[in-house]
Amino acid sequence: MTVTSLEQAPPSGVITTRQKLRRSPLVRFVAGRVFAGVVTLFALSLLVFLACSVIPGDAASQVLGKHASGEALEHMRALMGLDRPVWERYGAWMTGFLHGDLGNTVGGYSSGTEISVWSQVKGPLNNSLVLGLVAFVPIVGVSLLFGTLSAVRSGKWVDQLISVLTLVPAALPEFVVGALLIALCASWLDVLPAVSLIPPGQNPLLTPELLVLPVLTLIAVTVGPASRMIRAGMVEALRSDWVLAARLNGVAERRVLTGYALRNALAPSIQVFALIAQYLIGGLIVVEYLYGYPGIGKELVEALAIRDSIEVQSVTMLLAIVVIATTVLADLLVMLVVPKLRTEAA
Numbered sequence: 001m002t003v004t005s006l007e008q009a010p011p012s013g014v015i016t017t018r019q020k021l022r023r024s025p026l027v028r029f030v031a032g033r034v035f036a037g038v039v040t041l042f043a044l045s046l047l048v049f050l051a052c053s054v055i056p057g058d059a060a061s062q063v064l065g066k067h068a069s070g071e072a073l074e075h076m077r078a079l080m081g082l083d084r085p086v087w088e089r090y091g092a093w094m095t096g097f098l099h100g101d102l103g104n105t106v107g108g109y110s111s112g113t114e115i116s117v118w119s120q121v122k123g124p125l126n127n128s129l130v131l132g133l134v135a136f137v138p139i140v141g142v143s144l145l146f147g148t149l150s151a152v153r154s155g156k157w158v159d160q161l162i163s164v165l166t167l168v169p170a171a172l173p174e175f176v177v178g179a180l181l182i183a184l185c186a187s188w189l190d191v192l193p194a195v196s197l198i199p200p201g202q203n204p205l206l207t208p209e210l211l212v213l214p215v216l217t218l219i220a221v222t223v224g225p226a227s228r229m230i231r232a233g234m235v236e237a238l239r240s241d242w243v244l245a246a247r248l249n250g251v252a253e254r255r256v257l258t259g260y261a262l263r264n265a266l267a268p269s270i271q272v273f274a275l276i277a278q279y280l281i282g283g284l285i286v287v288e289y290l291y292g293y294p295g296i297g298k299e300l301v302e303a304l305a306i307r308d309s310i311e312v313q314s315v316t317m318l319l320a321i322v323v324i325a326t327t328v329l330a331d332l333l334v335m336l337v338v339p340k341l342r343t344e345a346a
Contacts, residue, residue, distance in 0.1 A: 037324040052309035059106045062306045103310040128295035135218040147230025170224030174286040178217045196293040233265030274330030
C-alpha cells in the first residue's frame with residue numbers, strides 16, 4: 001500500500017515562490033548583510049564586555065564607598081555576580097540580553113530594590129530619539145539645498161561662500177561649536193537657555209526652545225561634509241551625457257536638476273545621510289553632556305562614572321543594533337534606487 005504525500009512536488013521546470021525568493025538578489029543581499037551584522041554584534045559584545053571588565057574599580061566599591069570593609073565588599077560582589085568567572089558573567093549577560101532582559105542597574109543595589117536597566121534608560125532613549133530626529137530632518141534639507149546650490153554654481157562665489165560657512169564649523173569639535181553657541185545665544189544675546197534641563201517624563205517637544213542650541217550644534221558639525229559629498233555627486237551628474245541630452249531636447253532646467261541630476265546623485269546621498277544618522281548616535285553623547293540634556297548620551301556617561309558595566313554594555317549593544325540596521329537599510333535603498341546594482345548582484 002503506497003502512501004501519497006499531501007504536499008506534492010511542483011511540476012518539473014516550474015519555479016516556486018520560495019525558489020524565486022532565494023534567487024532574488026535583494027533577498028540574498030539582505031540575508032548577507034543581516035548575517036554580517038549578527039557576526040559584528042557578537043564581536044562587539046565581546047569587546048564591550050572585556051573593556052568594561054578591565055576598567056579599574058567595580059560597581060560594588062561604588063555602591064558601598066571607599067571605607068567599606070572587605071567582608072561587605074565580598075558580599076556585595078557576590079550579590080552582583082562579580083565573583084563569578086568572566087566567561088560565566090558574559091554568558092549570563094548575553095543570555096538575558098537575547099531574551100530581552102537588559103539586567104539591573106547599580107542604583108538598584110544601592111537602594112535595596114531592583115531597578116531594571118530598561119526602566120532606567122527608556123526615558124533617556126526617547127529623549128535622544130526626539131533630539132536626533134529633530135536634528136536629522138533639517139540636516140537632510142540643508143545639506144541637499146547647499147549641495148545642489150554649490151553644484152549649480154560650481155566655482156563661483158556662491159560655491160565658495162557655502163564652503164566656508166559649512167566647513168569651518170565642521171572642522172571644530174562639537175564641544176567647541178556648542179560653547180561658541182552658548183556664548184553667543186545665551187550669554188551675549190540672551191535669547192536661548194544655555195542648558196537643556198527637561199523634567200523627567202516630559203516630552204522634549206513641549207519645550208522646543210531647549211532643543212534649539214543642541215540641534216544647531218549638530219547641524220553645524222554635519223552639514224559641511226554632507227553638502228560637499230552631495231555637491232560632488234551633483235557636479236558629476238550635471239556633466240553626464242544624459243543631462244546634456246535632456247538640455248538639448250529643451251527640458252526645463254528645474255526638471256533637469258530634480259528629475260535627472262538629483263535623482264542620479266541620490267544613491268551616494270543615501271549613504272551620506274546614513275553616515276549622518278550613525279554619527280548622530282555618537283555625536284549626541286557629547287552634545288547631550290554639554291547641554292545637560294537628559295538623553296542616552298548623558299545617561300551612558302553617568303553609568304560609566306559609577307562603573308555600571310551592565311547598563312553600559314546593554315546600552316552600547318542597543319546603539320550598535322541601530323547603527324547596523326541603518327547601514328543595512330541604506331544599502332538596500334541604494335540597490336532599489338540604482339537598477340544596475342540589482343543586475344550585478346543577480
